[in-house]
Amino acid sequence: MKIVVLDGYTENPGDLSWGELEKLGELTVYDRTSVTDENEIISRIGDAEVVITNKTPITKNIMDACPGIKYIAMLATGYNVVDYVYAREKGIPLSNVPSYGTASVGQFAIAMLLELCHHVAHHSQTVHEGKWEHCQDWCYWDYPLIELDGKTMGIIGFGRIGQQTGKIAKAMGMNILAYDNYPNESGKEIAEYVDLDTLYAKSDVIALHCPLFPETQGIINKDAIAKMKDGVMILNNSRGPLIVEQDLADALNSGKVSGAGLDVVSTEPIKGDNPLLKAKNCIITPHISWAPKESRQRIMDHTVENVKAYLAGAPIHVVN
Ligand SMILES: NC(=O)c1ccc[n+]([C@@H]2O[C@H](COP(=O)([O-])OP(=O)(O)OC[C@H]3O[C@@H](n4cnc5c(N)ncnc54)[C@H](O)[C@@H]3O)[C@@H](O)[C@H]2O)c1
Ligand SMILES: O=C(O)[C@H](O)CO
Secondary structure, eight states: OEEEEEEOTTTTTSOOOHHHHHHHEEEEESOOOOSOOOOHHHHHHOOOOOEESSSSSSSHHHHHHHHTTTEEEESSSSTBBBOOOHHHHTTTOOOOOSSTHHHHHHHHHHHHHHHHHHOOOHHHHHHHHTTTTTTTSSOOOSSSSOOOOOEEEEEEEEHHHHHHHHHHHOOOOOOOOEEOSSHOOOOOOTTTEEHHHHHHHOSSSSHHHOOTTTTTTOOOOOOHHHHOOTTTTEEESOOGGOOOHHHHHHHHHHHEEEEHHHHHHHSSSTTOOOOGGSTTTEEEHHHHHTHHHHHHHHHHHHHEEEEEEEHOOOOOSOOO
């Protein structure tokens, strides 16, 4: 039984082992595969039964061209790169890895928020460049510094990661509002569930933690931004296409949005002409919330469990 990993490098750049997966079949691991050249993806999958991907897309065409595919496993929580509806129609189960990164991704959302509030990296860099040494005063700051205690965070998508972010923000004294189409009891202990318009109107910080679905694509656009408080801060370490980037760039440049922390953008790697690259007070990191070794080890372990469960005839963590 052939297993192919299409884009293994970011999961395992050399500090983990594919050994347990190797025990389950004839394993081929590609470090990276083109995300645009379907012929390359098709030829690499060949007649493999199990396809494992992180960000390499698996489209309808690819599934039709590779009839050997019987199971797809994500090296990720988000599964928007796979045509999961078509996979279901073809009887191909798709599993993701839930929970592996709840702690890291929540922590990263807060790291971006704290950077917006204090600009720690900027202040350290300017000190190293000599600005403090030559300062007339005993201290200086180059941006307004922001205290979070008593402010309100609105979280869109209040699942595992959203609730983790909410817990940390609450521990810093923030009031938490949440919007989710499936409110649950653990969420109610952290946040008040509200409708989207209320969340937009009342939040000082808005964090995106919902999956990328057709209905969430572009959820943050100029109309949504117009409903937000002046000076709101926006965090996104879920998926780039949740935001209409030109609309956010315009709002950052006008000051309507006072800052953004983004770990994801619409096209990754980022394109040089992405308007957010030149927008005011916009922190952008290269999709690394998930990447601490602890989290990637959990992806490896849970992927092995996912493939074992498929081989035993009872796939787990199926999302389609
Ligand atoms: N940047 C990274 O490195 C990184 C890492 C892991 C996950 N992610 C992203 O984070 C997302 C969330 O992960 P999670 O573990 O919290 O998933 P989860 O399934 O536990 O939570 C997602 C929540 O979003 C809600 N939701 C679905 N559709 C919605 C809608 N239309 N409006 C509002 N809420 C909606 C769901 O009901 C659920 O509660 C993933 O889908 C992925 O895109 C990013
Ligand atoms: O969805 C995820 O788990 C992250 O984007 C890493 O792939």
